[in-house]
Amino acid sequence: MPGxxxxxxxxxxxxxxxxxxxFLSEASLTRYRRACAFTASEGRxxxxxxxxxACQGATRALDRAFEDPxxxxxxxxxxxxxxxxxxxxxxxxxxxxPSQSIVMKYAMGSGPQVRRPGDxxxxxxxxxxxxxxxxxxxxxxxxxxxxxxxxxxxxRLARQVAGRGSKRKFAGRWGVYQGELDIGDSRxxxxxxxxxxxEAPLGKGGRMIVVNxxxxxxxxxAIHQDTYRPVMQKPYDDAVSAAVARIPxxxxxELQDAIEYRAANGRPRGxxxxx
Numbered sequence: 001m002p003g004x005x006x007x008x009x010x011x012x013x014x015x016x017x018x019x020x021x022x023f024l025s026e027a028s029l030t031r032y033r034r035a036c037a038f039t040a041s042e043g044r045x046x047x048x049x050x051x052x053x054a055c056q057g058a059t060r061a062l063d064r065a066f067e068d069p070x071x072x073x074x075x076x077x078x079x080x081x082x083x084x085x086x087x088x089x090x091x092x093x094x095x096x097x098p099s100q101s102i103v104m105k106y107a108m109g110s111g112p113q114v115r116r117p118g119d120x121x122x123x124x125x126x127x128x129x130x131x132x133x134x135x136x137x138x139x140x141x142x143x144x145x146x147x148x149x150x151x152x153x154x155x156r157l158a159r160q161v162a163g164r165g166s167k168r169k170f171a172g173r174w175g176v177y178q179g180e181l182d183i184g185d186s187r188x189x190x191x192x193x194x195x196x197x198x199e200a201p202l203g204k205g206g207r208m209i210v211v212n213x214x215x216x217x218x219x220x221x222a223i224h225q226d227t228y229r230p231v232m233q234k235p236y237d238d239a240v241s242a243a244v245a246r247i248p249x250x251x252x253x254e255l256q257d258a259i260e261y262r263a264a265n266g267r268p269r270g271x272x273x274x275x
Contacts, residue, residue, distance in 0.1 A: 015247040016040075019255065027258035035254035039247055040092040041081040050243045050250070051079040051092035057239030058094065065107060065232040068146045076100035094240070107232035115226045126222040128154065128190060134217040138174040138193035157191045157219065174217075181218050191220040 016036045023032035041051040058077045062069040080093040096104045106113040117126045130149050135141040144150045160176040175194040180187050195214035202209045 015244060016251060018248075019251040022255055023258070026255060027262065031258045035251060035258070038254060039250045041079065049081075049092075050246060051081065051094060053246060054092075054094045054240045054243035055079040057242055058236050061232070061235030061239050064235045070146045070148070073100060073103070076104055104232065106228040107230060108236065109230045109233060111230065113228045113230060115228060117224070127224070127226055128220040128222055129226075130220055131218050134193060134219055138217055139176075139219065140170075140173060154220065161191065176219065181216055183218065188218055188221050190218055190222040193217045193219050 016039055019035070020032055023029075023035065039050060041049045055077045059074055062073060062076075066073065076096050078095060078097055080095070095101075102119075106115055115127065132143060135153075139153075141150065141153055157176050161178045174196060177192055177194055178190070179192055180189045181192050182188075194216060195212040197210050198213040199208045200211045201207065
């Protein structure tokens with residue numbers, strides 16, 4: 001699956017184009033083109049690259065959009081360098097890597113994003129939503145350090161349902177089956193914890209019978225679709241805008257460098273002697 005491409009080409013072109021006349025009057029067309037490429041992604045003095053700055057800013061913005069983003073999500077953004085120092089097109093791309101884009105697409109866009117079964121999640125043919133209270137009560141499972149379901153839990157529950165689970169007995173852990181359960185006025189399908197069995201007296205005679213000790217509890221509820229707000233779009237846009245706002249300072253520094261080089265060497269940097 002291709003990544004989400006986020007282009008800042010037009011913004012960069014508009015910003016660097018404002019410096020063309022100054023470069024042509026003080027340096028050369030070759031030096032101007034090189035300054036454009038350096039500004040887009042190949043600046044020489046520290047983290048001056050606009051594409052890189054946008055990528056780094058978007059990564060920092062994950063903390064504004066998400067609660068405890070995982071290291072995997074922090075590796076979502078990358079950028080493509082503008083290495084061409086010739087020609088009339090200046091471009092630099094920031095994109096989301098293919099794996100992370102499967103998740104990130106629900107957090108970007110102009111409006112609510114709808115997730116349907118098969119898109120991404122705990123199962124391919126449905127969306128499974130954890131019930132954390134019941135998972136802790138019946139399975140001893142809590143959120144991991146990033147607030148997510150620990151890896152392998154859904155697969156283990158599926159194996160238990162299919163009868164391929166571990167034969168070891170874990171104290172306090174309920175059995176699991178797949179089915180439907182009435183919750184309030186709704187009938188919910190998903191993975192359900194089966195309460196343990198125990199004995200209880202029946203009537204005044206004290207005869208003991210085997211009963212469920214507790215009631216079935218939903219662990220992972222299947223839903224038809226879910227809707228997400230594009231919480232990452234504005235933080236991302238802000239990061240790109242901040243990166244593009246660096247262009248005047250970078251181009252000014254490139255122009256000053258060209259002027260100083262010409263003064264020291266008698267010709268603009270980047271031009272060959274004729275003859």
